Structures are given as structure tokens and as C-alpha cells.
Amino acid sequence: MDTVQRAIRERRSVTRVADTPVERARLNALIEAALWAPNHKLTLPWRFVVVSGDARDALGDAHADARRRLDPGLTPEGALAQRALTRRAPHIIVCAVRHPGDDPVARREDRDAVSAGIQNMLLAAHADGLGAVWRTGPFVDEPEVRAHLGCGPGEEIVGFVYVGLPDGDAPPAPPRPATADVAEWRDG
Numbered sequence: 603m604d605t606v607q608r609a610i611r612e613r614r615s616v617t618r619v620a621d622t623p624v625e626r627a628r629l630n631a632l633i634e635a636a637l638w639a640p641n642h643k644l645t646l647p648w649r650f651v652v653v654s655g656d657a658r659d660a661l662g663d664a665h666a667d668a669r670r671r672l673d674p675g676l677t678p679e680g681a682l683a684q685r686a687l688t689r690r691a692p693h694i695i696v697c698a699v700r701h702p703g704d705d706p707v708a709r710r711e712d713r714d715a716v717s718a719g720i721q722n723m724l725l726a727a728h729a730d731g732l733g734a735v736w737r738t739g740p741f742v743d744e745p746e747v748r749a750h751l752g753c754g755p756g757e758e759i760v761g762f763v764y765v766g767l768p769d770g771d772a773p774p775a776p777p778r779p780a781t782a783d784v785a786e787w788r789d790g
């Protein structure tokens with residue numbers, strides 16, 4: 603099996619990582635990989651925010667604020683638990699798409715490009731021995747989180763990529779269907 607096919611199959615969503623910082627150059631290489639994704643009309647629709655150290659708590663606070671508004675019965679312990687979720691990895695690369703216009707086709711294509719960029723990022727992390735998982739969660743579109751990350755009008759958060767050094771074995775691969783179950787072949 604060739605290198606690319608092997609990397610695609612061996613990459614896993616790694617949720618258990620050590621709280622050890624990763625060198626900035628390695629994180630930067632992940633963002634560079636994202637920039638090589640296909641992008642119709644080369645609109646460069648992406649924006650990234652790398653959240654590390656105590657900045658994770660500020661992002662966690664924004665999540666907790668959103669949750670508190672949606673669930674006024676949330677206990678202080680519940681809010682703290684929500685906030686702590688951003689400490690599940692030493693770094694979170696926030697991947698956003700910027701939509702300059704209202705054209706629905708361009709908006710879809712731009713978001714698709716950012717998603718493709720995230721997959722590049724995950725594969726690059728895997729190739730570099732890093733553990734990474736693409737997370738979204740229920741608050742990705744909530745105003746508290748958007749404002750905290752400086753999202754402008756029309757901008758969307760496509761993913762939070764949690765990155766760190768793997769802590770333990772990679773999780774087993776969830777099964778994938780056989781191509782015969784999902785692909786139709788039309789010849790001639």
C-alpha cells in the first residue's frame with residue numbers, strides 16, 4: 603500500500619494526549635498543510651487561531667457562558683466542567699471559514715475547502731506522530747464563542763482541532779463500509 607493510502611487508513615481521531623506543549627514549528631506545519639487543500643478560485647477562505655496555555659480557559663469560559671445562557675439551571679460545577687473541556691489537549695487550532703459574499707455556491711465551496719484543509723491537517727499531524735481530533739461541539743455557532751474568537755459576519759467555525767502528543771495507544775479504527783455498499787459504477 604502506498605504512503606498516502608496508508609496514512610489515510612492509519613490516521614485516527616486521537617482524544618487522549620499529554621498536556622505537554624508541542625513546538626510552534628510543528629503546529630505551524632499543520633496549518634501549512636491545510637493551506638494546500640483544494641480551493642475553488644483560490645479564495646483563501648481560512649482563518650486559524652491557535653489556542654494554548656491559559657488561553658484555553660478563556661475559550662472554555664466562552665463555551666461555559668454559552669451553555670449557561672442556554673441552560674440557566676447549570677450549576678457552578680457544571681460550568682467549571684464545561685470550561686475544563688478546552689484543556690483536553692495542549693493546543694486547539696480553531697479553523698474558521700470567512701465568507702466575503704452572499705453567493706450560496708461560493709459559501710459552500712469555501713466551507714468545503716476549509717474542511718478539506720482540516721483533513722490535510724489531521725493527516726499531517728498523524729505523519730508527524732501527533733495526536734489530533736476534529737471537534738465541533740454544540741456551541742460552535744453560539745455568539746459567546748464566536749465573539750471570543752473574533753468571528754466576523756458570515757464567518758463560521760468549521761472545527762476545533764485538538765492537538766498534542768499521544769498519551770497511550772491510538773484508539774481502534776471504527777469500521778468503514780465496503781465500497782460496494784456506497785458506490786455505484788456506471789460504465790458505457
Ligand SMILES: Cc1cc2nc3c(=O)[nH]c(=O)nc-3n(C[C@H](O)[C@H](O)[C@H](O)COP(=O)(O)O)c2cc1C
Pocket residue numbers: 613614615616617735736737738739775776
Ligand atoms: C465535522 C466533524 C465534527 C466532529 N466532532 C467531533 C467532536 O465534537 N468530538 C469528537 O470526539 N469527535 C468528533 N469528530 C471526530 C469523529 O467522531 C471521528 O472522525 C469518527 O469517530 C471516526 O473516527 P476516526 O477519525 O478515528 O476514523 C468530528 C468529526 C467531524 C468530521
